[in-house]
Amino acid sequence: MTLPDELAANFQSEDELRRTLYEDFIIEQRQVGAISLSKAAELLDLSYQEFFALLGQKGLSFVNVSAEEADASYCAIGALMQRP
Numbered sequence: 001m002t003l004p005d006e007l008a009a010n011f012q013s014e015d016e017l018r019r020t021l022y023e024d025f026i027i028e029q030r031q032v033g034a035i036s037l038s039k040a041a042e043l044l045d046l047s048y049q050e051f052f053a054l055l056g057q058k059g060l061s062f063v064n065v066s067a068e069e070a071d072a073s074y075c076a077i078g079a080l081m082q083r084p
Helices: 014-031 037-043 048-057 067-082
Strands: none
Touching (some): 014 037, 014 048, 037 048
8 A cells, every 4th residue: 555645744654654544443443333442442452541532632432323322312211210
């Protein structure tokens, strides 16, 4: 694979480029549900907190659901909490 010079210039070294590509691949696998949060953190050799920070740096969320799914979960939890 050849990377154009103008893109390669954004990285200090080939190792930094490889790490960034690997991180992005693992995050993509997490975002599509192929791996869990814990597996993603493990593969990147990060703690949960470090993984969450990495997601934040990339403008992503660790919550991987649609607004509709979040609303449905919230309603379901509310209904369960109202049961005697």
